[in-house]
Amino acid sequence: MVSALPLHNGSDPIPSDVQLRVAVVGAGYWGPNLARNFKAAPDWELVGIVDMDLERARKVAGPLGDIPVFASLDALLVGTGVDAVAIATPARTHHMVALTALRAGKHVLVEKPLAASGELGREMVGVAADAGLTLMADHTYCYTPAAIKIRELVAEGELGDILFIDSVRINLGLIQPDVDVFWDLAPHDLSVIDFILPGGLAPESVMAQGADPLGTGKSCVGHLTFELPNNGMAHINVNWLSPTKIRQMVIGGSKRTLVWDDLNPQQRLSVYDRGVNLDKASITAAERKAQAISYRLGDTWSPALPEQEALGLMVQEFAASIRQGRPSRTSGVAGLRVLNVLEAATRSLENGGDRSNVESSEVQLEGTR
Ligand SMILES: NC(=O)c1ccc[n+]([C@@H]2O[C@H](COP(=O)([O-])OP(=O)(O)OC[C@H]3O[C@@H](n4cnc5c(N)ncnc54)[C@H](O)[C@@H]3O)[C@@H](O)[C@H]2O)c1
Incomplete structure (x- = not known):
């Protein structure tokens, strides 16, 4: 359900002519696609590429106009003002990187799957809701x-x-x-x-x-x-x-x-x-x-x-959900629904293919975006 919610800290909606500043974390296989689409989008100013492997970060940042590179999210957060962080690191790291960004007051886009478990995903959704920040899953398709x-x-x-x-x-x-x-x-x-x-x-x-x-x-x-x-x-x-x-x-x-x-x-x-x-x-x-x-x-x-390139529409929706203070089309809660099914699938596999119940997706978190 898409509903208008108060913006972070009760602030006014961000006007559409003001660019949002974003950094991409993870410059492996998928991160460069995110970086290219943020760079091309009028809504966004791409201000950093983060990868623990700086060489990889440089390879992505160079052709996009020598975007500054950082070896960690912490280094980016200290040195650069960003509104949002897009995470394209391996699934097991999504929770840790997303919480670092959310706790620093940044809106977050996370690659699929939202997290490595339902429990970790629920914590991410809860922290984002408490802070009034957008948490969005890149469900590209x-x-x-x-x-x-x-x-x-x-x-x-x-x-x-x-x-x-x-x-x-x-x-x-x-x-x-x-x-x-x-x-x-x-x-x-x-x-x-x-x-x-x-x-x-x-x-x-x-x-x-x-x-x-x-x-x-x-x-x-x-x-x-x-x-x-x-x-x-x-x-x-x-x-x-x-x-x-x-x-x-x-x-x-x-x-x-x-x-x-x-x-x-x-x-x-x-x-x-x-x-x-x-x-x-x-x-x-x-x-x-x-x-x-x-x-x-x-x-x-x-x-x-x-x-139309799906990622172009995806980064546009990320900006719109932030500006309008509403859940995105593929919100963190949508990411949780997917995680709940994956967890049940894992339990079924462990039990030889037996039917496994899916945890209820009715996660009613006030202010969830
Ligand atoms: N939406 C899609 O269609 C799509 C397609 C492919 C991959 N993905 C997702 O993208 C994510 C990344 O996949 P990939 O194939 O690009 O992985 P990858 O291994 O090619 O790249 C990951 C990069 O993250 C860096 N990294 C890891 N931990 C880090 C950290 N804590 N801080 C900074 N950098 C860190 C690594 O050095 C590496 O360069 C996964 O969640 C994957 O499921 C999505």
């Missing part, structure tokens, strides 16, 4: 024109009731040192489901199965299933070991089915006016008549999508 269009179509009832969601995210991925394939890749699928379903991501329980055929010590292949409202079902397939890359989400509705193929720029979204009709009135308890079932074979169309 929620800012893609495709996800925004899907959310619109679902909200307008174009797909009908959602019967199933099947998401495949497989490729030859980097085996992460600190997280398994669920914590690395499934946040993308989970955050999109959270974004497109009117009720958000709210399963009561999940079941997860994983495999580690190379003996890396963590799941490299994973399947996660959970129920959707109206007896629907979601399935997420994540995999670091697949030589073929697939990024596809199928959203089956009672009226239409949508396929999002993110690797097909000519036709990312296809809407199929096809499906199964079931005349419930003609089904008796004793028998399920074949006549009660019919198939619709209609047209397929592809919604036009603007060409």
Whole structure:
């Protein structure tokens, strides 16, 4: 829910013609993408790149106009006035780096997953709420024109009731040192489901199965299933070991089915006016008549999508949520909903794939942004 909240320290909204000052922490694989988008955004002035490996920080900072570099967040905070900090360090460090920034009074953007556990994530959300600061998760896919269009179509009832969601995210991925394939890749699928379903991501329980055929010590292949409202079902397939890359989400509705193929720029979204009709009135308890079932074979169309970089919209939303004192579209609480599902998946894995309850996401923190 987006609602206007008092700004930090009760101050007035920050006018849109005043640039906000931001630093990026973490100049590895992903940080440079954040830095490039902050640099290009009219809302932002990029004032620092932080990495414990200064050489990496310099490599990112140089081409962007010799932005000052720092070996730690503390060094940045001492030497530079910033309004916000964007964190692209490994997941296990998100909590520590975010708390340092929040306690220094800075708004924070954190890469997915929000934290390495639900408990750590809840603390981050609580500290941000107490300070009246924005805590936002970079759930990048929620800012893609495709996800925004899907959310619109679902909200307008174009797909009908959602019967199933099947998401495949497989490729030859980097085996992460600190997280398994669920914590690395499934946040993308989970955050999109959270974004497109009117009720958000709210399963009561999940079941997860994983495999580690190379003996890396963590799941490299994973399947996660959970129920959707109206007896629907979601399935997420994540995999670091697949030589073929697939990024596809199928959203089956009672009226239409949508396929999002993110690797097909000519036709990312296809809407199929096809499906199964079931005349419930003609089904008796004793028998399920074949006549009660019919198939619709209609047209397929592809919604036009603007060409926009998701991270550009994401950094714009970060600025807007700070200026307007409201939760961002992918707030810390949205990040927590994703963490709760990941934690339940981990418990399920530990119990041989048994059903595992998801902690309630009803974290009602006053002033949460
Ligand atoms: N949104 C997306 O689509 C997306 C894509 C890839 C990665 N990510 C996320 O981005 C984050 C970073 O992933 P990556 O692949 O870039 O990792 P990486 O290992 O390539 O880079 C991390 C960098 O952080 C630095 N670092 C670590 N701890 C630090 C600290 N305390 N202070 C300063 N610097 C520190 C390291 O020196 C390194 O340069 C992860 O949370 C990952 O899940 C998001």
